[in-house]
Amino acid sequence: MRAGPRPAPVPMVENFGGALRGLLVNGAFSGAAIVLIGLRVPAGTFPQFTALLTAAAAVALTSLGLWHWTSARRRQAPFIRLFSPRSAVEFRRWVVLATFVGVTEELTWRFAQVELLVNAFGSRPLAVALCTVTFGIGHLPQGPWWGLGAAVCALVFHALTWASGSIVPAMAVHAVVDIAAGVYFMRATTPT
Numbered sequence: 001m002r003a004g005p006r007p008a009p010v011p012m013v014e015n016f017g018g019a020l021r022g023l024l025v026n027g028a029f030s031g032a033a034i035v036l037i038g039l040r041v042p043a044g045t046f047p048q049f050t051a052l053l054t055a056a057a058a059v060a061l062t063s064l065g066l067w068h069w070t071s072a073r074r075r076q077a078p079f080i081r082l083f084s085p086r087s088a089v090e091f092r093r094w095v096v097l098a099t100f101v102g103v104t105e106e107l108t109w110r111f112a113q114v115e116l117l118v119n120a121f122g123s124r125p126l127a128v129a130l131c132t133v134t135f136g137i138g139h140l141p142q143g144p145w146w147g148l149g150a151a152v153c154a155l156v157f158h159a160l161t162w163a164s165g166s167i168v169p170a171m172a173v174h175a176v177v178d179i180a181a182g183v184y185f186m187r188a189t190t191p192t
Contacts, residue, residue, distance in 0.1 A: 004042060005156075016090075016093045016094075016097060018066070019097055020096070020097055020100060021133075023097075023100045023101060023104045023105075024100070024101070024104070026104050026105075026164050027100070027103065027104035027106055027107060027108070030104065030108040030111070030112040030113075031107070031112075033112050033116065034107075034111070034112055034115075037119070038044045039111075039112070039115050039116070041107075041111060041167065042165055042166055042167075044164045044165030044166025044168065044169075049192075050163065050164040051171060053160060053163055053164070053169070054160065054164070054169040054172060054173060057058060057127060057141070057156055057157075057160050057173045058172075058173045058176045058177065061153055061156060061177045061182045062176070062177050063124075064149070064152070064153075065149075065177055065180060065181055065184075066184065068145065068146075068149050069181055069184045069185065069188075071145070071186070072143070072146070073188050073189070074135075077142070077143055077146075079141070079142045079143070079146075080185060080189065084182075084185035084186060084188075084189045085182050085185070085186045086186065086189065090186075091182060091186055094179070094182035094186075095182070097178075098175050098178035098179045098181075099179075101133075101174065101175065102171045102172065102173075102174035102175030102176075102178060103171050105174060106157060106161075106167050106170045106171040107126045107134075107167065107171075108173055109131045109134070109135045109154065109157075110131070110154075110157050110158060110161045110167050110170050111167050113131050113134070114127045114131050114158075115127075117130055117131065121183055126134070128158050131154065131158070132151050132154040132155055132158065133151065135150055135151060135153075135154040136143075136148060136150050136151030136154065138150070139151075153174075153177070157170040157173070157174060158170075160173065
């Protein structure tokens with residue numbers, strides 16, 4: 001039996017609103033938990049060492065991402081159609097979405113959930129491990145390799161948060177890596 005024609009690519013713009021709403025809801029829940037429990041988001045310090053560490057994390061994760069994205073493109077992973085910007089308008093929306101992803105996911109998985117689990121179990125290493133696993137599981141709908149890649153990124157984000165005393169560097173690196181993914185997929189999937 002022959003397979004039918006491939007479905008036409010779904011414009012990324014159709015997925016943008018739903019994804020952004022989901023991020024805003026998750027960010028709001030994390031923000032509410034932080035306020036209700038009385039947690040204070042640490043500002044940390046941003047010495048030159050942290051700036052270098054942040055830049056190194058961005059380069060390392062983007063390099064790992066290039067390998068991973070190329071593999072996903074070769075496999076023709078279905079999720080690529082959903083989030084590949086194909087125009088200047090879609091790319092601008094991707095940048096907004098990637099920025100919200102960086103901010104809300106780091107606020108949730110590197111701060112709010114960690115602190116809640118530390119309060120519940122009394123162990124920061126256990127909290128980090130659980131948050132790393134759930135971050136990977138949250139990315140499983142994109143495929144098992146994507147879930148594993150997300151868990152590796154989570155460990156880097158946790159280390160960066162610990163080293164800097166702030167979630168801001170992890171937010172920045174997360175957004176940069178996701179923006180780089182948008183650039184890659186836009187170039188890889190847009191006909192020339």
